[in-house]
Every structure is written in structure tokens, then in C-alpha cells.
Amino acid sequence: MKAPLHSIFILVLFLLIPGLLQAQQGGIKGTIKADDGSALSFATIFVKQLGSGTTANEEGQYEIQLAPGRYELVFQHLGRKTEVRVVDVKESFTELNITLVSQDIVLQSVEVNADDEDPAYSIMRKAIAKANYHRNLLDSYSARVYIKGAGKLKDYPWLAKKQLQKEGIEKGRVYISESVSDIKFTRPNKFDEKVISIRSDGKDNNTSPNPYIFGSFYEPEVAETISPLSPKAFSYYKFEYHGTFKDRDYDVSRIKVIPRSEGDNVIDGMIYIVEDSWSIHSLDIHTVKLGINVFIKLMCAPIEDKAWLPVSHKFKIDGKILGFEFEYNYLATVSNYKIALNPKLYVEKMEVIDEKKDKALAKEVEKKQQTLKKQAKKQKTEDNTKQLQQRLASGEEITRKELKSIVKEYEKEERKEQKAPEVISENTFKIDSGAYKKDSSYWATIRPIPLTREEVKGYEKADSIAAIERAKEEGDTLKQSKHKGFQPWDILLGDHYKIGKRSNFRIYTPTGGFNTVEGWNIIYKVAVGTVLKDTNRTRLSITPVLRYSFEREKLLGYATFRVSNKKYRLEIEKGRYVEQYNQDHPILPLVNTFTTLLLEKNLMKIYERDYLDVRYRRVLNPFVTVTTQWTWASQRKELFNNSNYKLINNNKIEGYTPNRPANDEAPDTGTSLGNTGFANHPAIIGAIGISARPWLKYRIRNGFKYAIPNSSPTLTFDYRKGLKNSESDVDFDHLELGMKHEFKMGARGRVDLSFRGGMFVNANKVYFMDYKHFLGNRTPFITSDPVGSFRLLDYYQYSTADKYFVGSVHYRFRKLLVSTIPYVRMAGIRENIFVNYLATPTSHNYTELGYSIDGILRIFRLEAAASFRNGKYIDTGFRIGIATNIAVNFSD
Template sequence: MLSFFAFRKFSFFCTLLLVSVFNSFSQGIKGTIKSSDGEPLPYATIYVRNIETGSTSNAEGYFEYPLPAGKYDLVFQYMGYKSVVKFVEVVGGFSEVHVKLEPQTIVLRDVEIIAGKEDPAYTIMRKAIAKAKFHQNQLDSYQAEVYIKGSGRLIDSPFFLRKQMAKEGVDSTTAFVTESISRVKFTRPNTYEEEVLSIRSNGDDNNTSPMEYLKGSFYEPKLANAISPLSPKAFGYYKFEYLGTYRDQAYDYSKIRVIPRSKGDDVFEGEISIVEDYWSIHSLNLSTSYLGIQFLIHQIYNPIEDKAWLPISHQFDIEGTFFGFEFEYNYLATAKNYKIELNKDLDIELVVVDEKVEKELAKKLETQNKNVNSEVLEKMQSGKEMTRKDLKKLMREYEKMEIERDTVPNISYVTNVTVDSLAYKKDSSFWQAVRPIPLSEYEVKGYHKMDSMAVVNKKEAEGDTIKTKQGKEGFKIYDLLLGNTYKIGDKTHLEIKSSLVSLNFNTVEGYNFFYELAYTKTFENKTWLEIAPHIRYGFSINQLQSKLKATYKFDEQNLAVEGGRYVYQINPNVPIYPIINSLTTLMLESNYMKIYQKEFVRLKYSHKISDKYRIGLSAEYANRLPLENQTSHTWFNQGDKDYTSNAPANVELGPTAFLEHQAFLTGVNLTMKPWQKYYIKNNERQSINHSSPELTVAYNSAIPVGDAQISYHKLAVDVTHALDIGIRGRLSFRVGGGGFLAKDSITFLDYKHFMGNRTPIQDIDVVKSFRLLPYYNFSTNGAYVNLLTHYQFRKFFFSRFKFARKRGVKESIFANYLGTDSAQNYTELGYSIDNIFRLFRLEGVAAFQDGEYEDWGIRIGVAAFLDEMFNFE
């Protein structure tokens, strides 16, 4: 239904969330929650204290909550208002309860202000931060039943799409709606299980589900890639302001304003209330943004079994504009029937002392707790007063002990989601009975338009994500252009690859096109075989070329056999895409792509030894043939400008032309990610991007066998990584080096080639290639070192302005270096503005040799964040 949303596959948050079970009662409580002056309080919390369950009111302050017969202790809460406790008996039908809440009286405590007039908020937050790890490890496990309702609607769209979208039924008067009921369980340190019992949906959530916030915790240093106000690094990212203290339900709470030192996409802003003496979260109202899209998070916590404070209600509001589409999404979740199991090691009460304020007591405690690294459990279980520094040290030691006991290290989290076979079969009467939050007018209209998307969601939840055309639909002539996949047998599919970008142009083949098919057969134990024929025809060279590749995957291993006659770029890493070369050749008369032909057979084997180590082996016998330009065709004649030879210029070799020859090539490479972290979802491991540097060691050789005369040995080492640098920004880099150990007989094809660029278009990967480097000018048969670095600021120049931050604009600087015998310390320095219109990157760059200015240029690329969002390689 939302097929026109360009942000549909934009994955800045993961899918469906924690949700819950309610029995179908025809009785319970209903009513309204208003302020003392009669204004409805939207999404106020109703907490049933004696059975530890909860709900919320809707946008109009109305609630309707099914409960079995019995007596109930109800607590009505709303941030900024005094709680109201009511005792209600449910006998039959719905008992009406109407509540008015008074504004909370907040008082400023008598607080000792230390030298420098430090705000009292800092003492409170220092204690809360010191105890965050304690709260994070306080429970061995918990179980809960959670209900969630999500809704969203399109508010505005690009004018040229409105008519077509109206035909599809997409407008601002109806909403996407989803409701879910699940049973969830969390087991320390990182295992989350969810059993979806019922689910109802009328469309696509466009990946707006706030699952990361619900699975995570504000006690963690980061939540959904944003720095938590309770992170150990929080004081580098935030300023805090004490707003006062209030008393409610026998507890004192301090209200703190959270103020980012530098506003951006990875910080929160708003208010948080901390429970005095416990130093846990009572409630929060925080906002953050991602690429200009705003997220508002509202949570209320309650003491479960008077031992641990856990969230009982969540509210998430999401709004923004993306590619001209203005939208809003709202999610509400309520938890009930908490069952908790305390971590026996931490079943204690600690008094936290702030040594910056309570200096004398802290000095005394530090003397008592000198040997903080010994007898960790005994010290924690003593229940004595402890400075926040000592508490941090103890929790670090405790976590080290936990890691040593952990049989599977480096797992960030484990998620297992199952869907009940009857989850999609509950009718509207069931949902009316269990729904604690009445639907709005928009949501009712959305459900009236319930369509086939519910069936699609069911298939996706059950794992059926293969797109097939079969039965009556069958083959369509336009499939030859657009591509499609067909099920032709049991676990057998035939895919026609899209040929939309298969027509290209170069000076050797002239206009050329290629076509691909793929036949796939899946076997037991997740093994499969793919056979992929590939044909190519060049009109100027008047030659049909083809190759065939067969790949067999088994037990984390791949074995591939490939052979035929085909054309390849001299640099096997493909420094210029065919479509880009076509445009620069036809429009600018600049033929940068240099190609040759080979008749070959190749065997490749790869083995994923573990998440940290991969090994690859290859062997190829090839007859390699030179090619020459066959056409001077262009769209715009540049006067005296001519096409360059297909044999590129090189400062070391001079002419690079070669004769037809044979070569037997072998290679072995080892890729290592020594500190790789990953998560497990439904028993399958998934690597976490950028959690470890990637080191690749490659050894390649040519062996003179039979008619093959090429002979050399070369070694290359390459390291890539991306990491956050403090509070300032993100550093990405790629560094490599190597050379020839022996070079008895080589051609220019065997030189070390670098990723250059002479076109206005830059690669999406910011550390993949140089910006101005000629493609083959500095290729070498000697030693080399190259370094590409890119640093993205949280805030620099334009990103200081609100209008730029609101649109997700980022700024970066980059520096690249190439060192060979002939490159003369080639260096590039540049500046870029990223995420322009959420899609583009604009770069300005200058090149130098031996410190002297050489050249400059402007480059346009795709927004760098899309590289990670869409996993471009």
C-alpha cells in the first residue's frame, strides 16, 4: 500500500516490538483522566498495583481496560502531575472511574552548593550514572505480557505522486495500524525471547517500530545509537539542570533537565526523574533525532515487588519528512504480569556517596575500600556506604567475572522471536475485548481498509520472503527488462536479472549489453547450488562473449567454478562503473575504462572458519588478450579532443601494451576480525558492522606451467575500520601496503593498481577510492603504501545551524595518501557536505605531490549513511 515511500526500506530501527496477552473479559474499568481544569490528559498511565499491570488512556484521555471480577488498587499517573490512587471493585460489566490530576508540587531542596556553584543536578546524576550498571545487572530474568498498538499516517507527499497514491488508497485520512499481543522474557545478560500470540495489521510500518528502545535500556551507555544520559560518558555530551524534587507514593523524585552540549542525531534532550536514594529512573520524557526525523520517548517506571523499577508504559511519537514525504507514527505499549528473578549477587541495598560533595565521608570510605579489586562479591553484599568511584570499579570487576563465566563471548544480544500459528486469525471482536487503548478515528478508517498486506506480513513473519510469480500470472514480456523470479519446482527457482542498466558504451566494444540468468536449487541442511550463465555482445567489436558460473554452498563454505571468454577491467577491483564510464565517454569524450579479454577457467573456494576468520583460495588458467579501440563515436564532439588508447599511460612502465599470453594464477587470502561482535537472531549469528577492524592478508602468485610464462609473487595487507572518536565525530579509514617478493616475468595486468577516479561521480564508500588520482598512472611493480581517511563531525560549520541539523546535514574532512617510488607522496585533502536532501554528498578536493599543489576538483556522491543502511559493498 505504501509502495511509493522512498523510505520504506530505510532501516534506522528494527521491526515489531515487545507486546502482551490479555484475556477476553467483558468487564473491567473505563473512564477519563483529566487535569484539574478539565483538560484531557492523553496517554496517562493506569497502573493496577495489586496485580502489577498497566494501561494508558488514548489521545482524548479516555481509557477502557478489561479486568476480571475483583478488587483493584489503581494508580493514575501523568508526568508533571500528582498520582491519584483509587480502590475499585469490578463486579459485572465496566465500572466507571473518572479522575482529575493536580499539577505536581515541585520544591527546591536545601542543597549544599560546592565551590564554583555547581548545579545540584550533577550530584544526582553522578550517583545515578554510578549505579546504572548495578540496575542493568540487578535482575537475572524477567517475564512480562505486553500489548502494543502502533499507528501512522502520511501527512503530505510530493505533488507529482499524489494522484497515483490516491488510486492506491494512500492519503492523510487513514492510518497504518498494528496491534500485537506477546509474551516476552529477558535473561541476563543479553537474551530476549518473544512469543507473538496475536497480531493484526493493515499495512507497512516502514521500519519505524521503536523496538531498539524497548529491548534496550537507558541504563546502557548507548540506546539506538544515541548516548544515554546515564552513560559513563554523559558529562561529555550533556549539561544537567536541577528542576526540583517532589514526593509521590512514599518516594522522593528529583526532576532533571537534560541539555545536549552539542545538538545532533546521537543525543537526547528533555527531562528525566530519578528516584532518590535508589538512583533509578522513575520517568522520562526525552527526544532525539535521526537524519532530521524526530523521536519522542515517554516512559513511566514502577517498583515491581518493591525491588526493581521497571517500565510499565511506553509512548513513542515519530514525525518527519523524508524525500518529500511528511509522516507521523505513534506507538503505545503497556506491560503487565511482571515476573522477576533477582540476581542474588546484587540483592542488596547500597548507599552511594558523591566524593565531590561529601568529601569527608568519601575520604573515610576510600580508606576502608582500598582493596576494591579483591573480594568483589563480599564488598558489594556488605550493603555499606560506597563512593560512586568505588561502585564503578566494583561493577567493572563484577562484569569481568561474568564475562569469564560466559561460554559464548562477544555476543551483544540474543533475540528469538516465534509467531503462534493462530496469531493472524483473531477477529475484530477478540481485539475489541482485549484492547486497553481505544482506536482513534484515523485508526478505525485504517482498519476498514484492511487489505492483502496482512497476508504479506504473515508470510514475512513465517519466513516466506521469496518473491515468485507462478500459476496464472506466469511470464510477462516486460520481465525480460525488469527481471523476476519464478518457482519452477520443489525448492527450485529461475531468476531473470534486471537488464535496466545492462546497456553501456566503451571505445572497444562500442554499445554493448549483457544478460544474466540464475538457476537455484536448495537442498537439505541449508545447502544450495546456483548455475548462472552470462552473455555479452559488443556491436563495434561484433563479438558475442559468454561465461558460466556454478556455485555450491555447504557448511559455511563456497565452491565455485567459472569459465568462458569475457572482458574485464585491467584493475580487477573495478575502479569505474560501466554506466559512469558510458556517460563520461559519450558526453565528455573521456574514455577512462581500460579493458582486456581473457579465455579462462577459474576455481574458487572460501570457508568461513568462524565469525572472526575467513579464508579464500583460488586458481585460474587464462589466455589473456589485448584489445584496441574500435570506435570514435561520441554524443558531443569536443573539437581537438580524442579518445585515449585502451593501453593506459604509466609513469614507471611507459607504454603498457602487451601481447597475447597465458598465465596460471593462484591466490590465498585470510580475512580477520579479531574483536568481532555479533548478535543472534532466531539461532542465526549476525555480525555487527564496524565492531572490529578488518585485516586482510593476501598472497598471489603466477606459476610458469606449460605455455604459461608469467612468474611473480606478491603480498598485500589491508586494514579497514570505522569508529567513534569521543564526542566529536566518527573516523573511517583504510590503510594498505605490500609489494612484489619476486617478479621474474610480469605484464601490466599484474601490477598493483589503485582505486583512482577522474569522473565527477564519487563512490558511496568514503574510504574506498581516491578522488583525483589517475586510474593507472601510478600503478606499480614495487613496494607501496596507501592510506584513505574520512572524519565526520557531529557539529562543524553548517551543522551548527538548526536548519541544517533538522535536515540531517553532516560535514566531513578527508585525507588520502599514496606512496610509491613514482607517486611522489601523492596526497589529497578535502571537505564534504553529506546527506544533502537525505541522498547526496558534495565534495571539494585538492591534490598535491611532494607538498606542491597539483589539481583540484568537485565530486558528487550518494549520502555516506546509505552505505551502511543498505549494506553496499
């Protein structure tokens, strides 16, 4: 979102009013420096009495507005000794300059040798064991979060220069955004955010650090990054002990985190652990997302001396995508903490025993644990929660294993009490109506981090540009208020128009192509839509489509009538049109045009039908969806080649193949045209399908449920029936079961599975378009879902009216061959291996083995595949497609 820009008059106020306000309001300000006199950028200042934190700016300057009174201020910077000052605040600002000296690091008196592990592992085992405890420690908390972002475009391709200049984007100019939000967390998964104010003079290009700011490194993953406190951390990281220092009354250990395999979704850097409480003191880490570097510095403070919570974050995000090089810096401070502890878990003191290091003590604790368990069995009247609470409150030592078990049991009991255990998170996000209306004087009083000179210049330039643009707009109000309306060129280029408050009209850009049946064809489509009910957003649309074949000199078309909302969709479609024999449309018209005219391969096979389709989809509940379709084709008609036109004549190819598909299973007609021909006939076919996702999880945002992708396998059941009567010349029954699922293998990769199996229990009269077809491919391109589609399979050779099974396994590796090179992996390139399998009466266990490099230039995917029948090699091919991390929808 982009905030309105300010005028020159407001700019003047922005520069003058802060000085006037400072004369009336009290607080503390100053500069934080190192012992060598250099400014300490982004040092953290924590006000203990208020549970508030802020950060110095890049020049080491800080400013905190405080009511008169006595405050204890804590000054922190990673690598520097913490400084605590008690200050009496008066009516005016007090200047307090701070010097932070280098931290005194003390090494534990442990000798690391071949027989003894690094002390870091014992520290991390305790911290990991207690991570779930920390995550459940608070019943709720509220706070105010200030985020400031400053970014700039460092370089861009010369081809984009003109367009960027037109949009007012300059190389090297600093773009700034600021926001203030009130947040509230309620355990186990509810998070509310209300944005109080926003100021921005540029876009963040989706570099927002919010997933990290509002996440927690006590979770196994943060923004899909494996946390060093994850239960699986030792599989992904090595740890090194780098000493212990004193921060006030706390001993803090420095642990270096080293990825076992560098790349996306793992971190490297330092984690600082508070001993005895085994909490996160601070972080100084780095991670990579699709080749984009993310540097994170996090500082925590002991809120009410009970829970260590973040008070400041610093992020640096930089990278290069398709020649666009950028850098963004974010600062976030969290203040005004109000916390409520979980009374069922909180204990004043807990000593965690590492069984691997303190074996003798661990055995003693385990004996006591067994005694307590026996006593608990006798006390049948006590529930599990009370027993857990008593065990924690006993004040005695506890092993890592027992602590994990206690918290796990607690979470299990809590899930039983939840009304909606399938809801993973519930968020509300609101923006105050006046959030964009705050002026410079407001920001001068509320901003906890002073702007740097470069940032002030950025705002000055933005405000002056805004004043010029506003003057232009005010001088051309009449022109801007009018819609341009219909233009003659819209017929060829397409456009959409608003018709009243509820309706719209759209002209689609004409499409078409070439095939050997129609020759050149053109498809023209328009649509009109209107909202019938605001309450559930029920929408009505009517979409007529016309298709003209120049070779056949014939006009075809259909019209679709649709009524839909979130619960159901009803479509009625009537017309005469051409269809591919495979209703999944495996060949795009554009691709078929390319292969036909340039490669002399007319792969798309089509027929014509006069039809009425009725389709209905109903969401019964969040887990089950039912669909049904009924088709009455008064005539299905075979089509034949009418054109032999080609751009390139390949003498090695005899010519175009017939439009009649070749199939190994269909009966032999004794003609050279193929064995799948048919006479004109009518058909009535009904189908019903059930799709279930029984273990589906949800996120709730602003009251709306959103399914979490791949949180449950999708199970499907489909039944098709060809009705035999005076109006229909088909007679068959077809059943199919299927399953599709995607799941992560930690940070190491992702697995996609797709399996379908079915049979025709009755095949008395089945025409070829009613066979079961599979997603084959004989073009150089992959345009369908890479999971469940074949790379080298003929489109119709193994289509069947009998039993079949089709399966696909697709593994996306994090590191395999070329991706073992860190630079390649950091550039976002991934490698995949896939296996496709087809069993029909004639396929002879058709199998494809393939390998692909994904994310080339962040856009493309290059594949190589080999096919086999009964283990015997058949063919090899190369394919190019769109990277799997880019969502692209194709349509005819």
C-alpha cells in the same frame, strides 16, 4: 508485515460484542482528567498487586479487566500528583473517574552561585554511578507488552499521488496497528519475544519504537542515542535541577537534560530520578534521527518495591523525507511483570556518596574500604564474587567510585564464566500461528487501551475496503492462481520464474554501453538456480553471460557454475571475455559511456582473455575466512581502439587516448601508444587470502549468529603467485597485508580507517594487468567505497610491480561547518573530511585532502578534493556520489 483485513460482518461484531462482554466481565473503567476538567491523555494506571500497567487513551479514557478482589491502583501523569486508590472489584465493571492535580514542586535549599554547581550534577553523578548496578539487578523478568500504533501520511509530492491512490493510501487517513507479545529477559543478554496477536491496516514505514521499548536507558546507548546515564554523559549534556516532588513515599527529582550540541543521537527534555535508589522514575525527552523527530514519554513503577521498571511508553515520531510528511503515535504498556532478583548484587538499602559534594564523608568511607580490602586479602579462600556481595550487603555508605569498581569487577568475573563472551545479545522472535486470526471480539477483551473515535473510524474503513477487495479476489480466483508465465517482452525487460519448489529461472534486464574498443556493446545474462539441500541451504546456480561488440562484430561470453552455502562457496568460470586491467573494476560501464560520448574521455582500458577461473571461499570459523583463486588464461590479448564515435566533439581535446594505459613505472616501449603493451601470452596465476576479525562480536537471533558490523578490525593477508612453465609466461610473487576498521567517536562522529601495504618479492615477468593497481577516479562521480578509494588519482599512472603503501582516513563529523547550524544538522546533513595517501616508487607521496557534505536531500554526497605530490599542489576536483548511509551495490 500486514495482517489480513476483516469483513463487514466482523466489523459489526467488533462494534456490538464488546458491550456484551463487558456485562459479563469485571474490572475498572473511567476517565482521567486534570483539575481544570480537561482530559489527561495517556495517563498511566498501575495495578500494584499484578505488577501491571496500562495507559489511558488520547481522550483520557481507560479500562482494566480484573478478577473480583481488592486492588491498589496508582494513577500517574507527568507534572501531576500521583493518586492511589484501593478498589474492590465485583463481577461487573466499576466506574472510577480520577482527577489529577498539578504536582507540588519543592526546591532543595541549595543556593546556586558562581562557586557552587547546580544540584542536578550531584544527583546525576549518583544515578550514573548506579546505572550498571540497575542493569545487572535482575536475573530475569517476564511481562506482556501491548503496542498500539496510529499513523497518517500528512502530505506527499504530487508526482506520487496517482501511485498512492492506486495502492489505497490516502492523505490524512489514520492507519492503525496493534500487537500483544510475551517477553522474557534473562541476564546478561538473552531476550525472548513471542507475538500472541497482531492486527494492522497499514505499514509503519520503519518507524517502530521497539529499539527504545526493549532497550534500557541504564545502557550507555539506546538505539544509538547517548543515554543521560551513560558514563560519558557529562561530555554530551548539561543538567539543571528543576525541583523535587513526592510520589507516594518516594522523593523524585526533576532534572532537565540539555545537549551540549543539538542534533542526532542526543536527547533533550526531562529525566526524573528517584532519590536514594537513584532509579529512573520517568522520562519526557526528545531526540532526532536523520532529521526525524522522536518524542518519548516513559513511566516506571516499583515492581514488588524492589526494581523500577517501565510500565508505559508513549512515542510520537514525525518528519518529512523527500516531500513525504508523516506522523506516527505509539502507545506501549507492560503488564504481568514477574521478576527474579540477582542475589549477588541486590541489597535492601544502599547509600551512595558523591565524593565531589561530600568530601569528608567520602574520605571516611574510603578508609573503611581500605580496611575491608586488607581483610579480604587475608581471606584467601573467598572468591571475588563473595567479597563483592559482602561489601554491598554491609549496609554502610559506598562511594560512587567504589560502586562502579564493584559492579565492573562483577561483570568481569561474569564474562569469564560465559560460554560465549563474544555474543552481545541473544534474541528469539516468534509469531504465534494464530496471531493474525484474532477477530474484533478478541481485541475488545484484550486491548488495555480503548480506541479513540478516530481510530475506530480507521478500522471501519480498513474493514470495508478489505471486504470489497476480498470479493474481487473470490470472483477471480482462477486468474489469481495462475502464474503469468513467460511473456515476449520479458526478453527486453527481464523477469524471474519459479520452477518447482526448489528451482527458479531469471532473465536479467540487458545492459551494455559504449567504449572505444568495442563501440556499442550489449550484455545479456540469464541464471538458473536450485536448492540442493534444505538442511544447510546448499544452492547450485549456473549463469551464462553473452556480450556482443557491434564495432568488432564479435560475440564473447562466459558461464559461471556456483555451489554455495553459509560455510563455503565454490565457483568455476569458463569463457572468453574482456576485462579492465584493474580487476577491482574502478570504472562502471555506464559512467564510462557518459565520459566517453559527452566528455571525450575514454577512461576505461580493457584487454581480452580466454580463461578458466576456479574460486573457493571457506569460512573456517566465525573469525577467519580463507579464499583461493586459480586462473589459467590460455591467452591474454591486447585490444586497440576501433571506434572514434562521439556525441559531442570537443575541439580542445585532440581525440580519444589509446586503449594502452600510461604508467610511470613500466618500461618505455618507444611508441606513442604507451608503455604497457604486451604480446599475446598464456598465464597461470594462483592466489590465497586470509581474512581475520579476531575481536568480532555477535548477535544471535532465532538461533542464527549475525556478526556485529565494525565490532572488530578486519585484518587481511594475500599472496599471489605467477607460475612460470611451458603453459604460462608469468613469473612473480606478490604479498600484501591490510587492515580496515570503522569505529564511533561517541555521538560526535565516526572514523573509518583503511591501510594496505605490499611488495613484489619476485618480479621476473610481470604483465601490466598483474601490477598492483589502485582505486583511482577521473570521472565526476564516486561509485566505489568512499573509504579506500581516491578522488583525483589517475587509474594506472602509479600502478606498481614494486613496494607500495596505501592509506585512507575518513572522519564523519557530527558538527563542523554548515552542520553547526541546528536546522542543517536536524535535516540529516553531515560533513566529512578525508585523507588518502599513496606511496610507490613513482608516486612521490601522492596525497589527497578532501571535504564532503553528506546526506543532501538524504540521498546525495558532494565532495571537493585537492591532490599533492611531495606537498606540492597538483589538482582540484569536485565529485558527486551516493550518501554514505545508503547501501548501494554497483556491478558491471
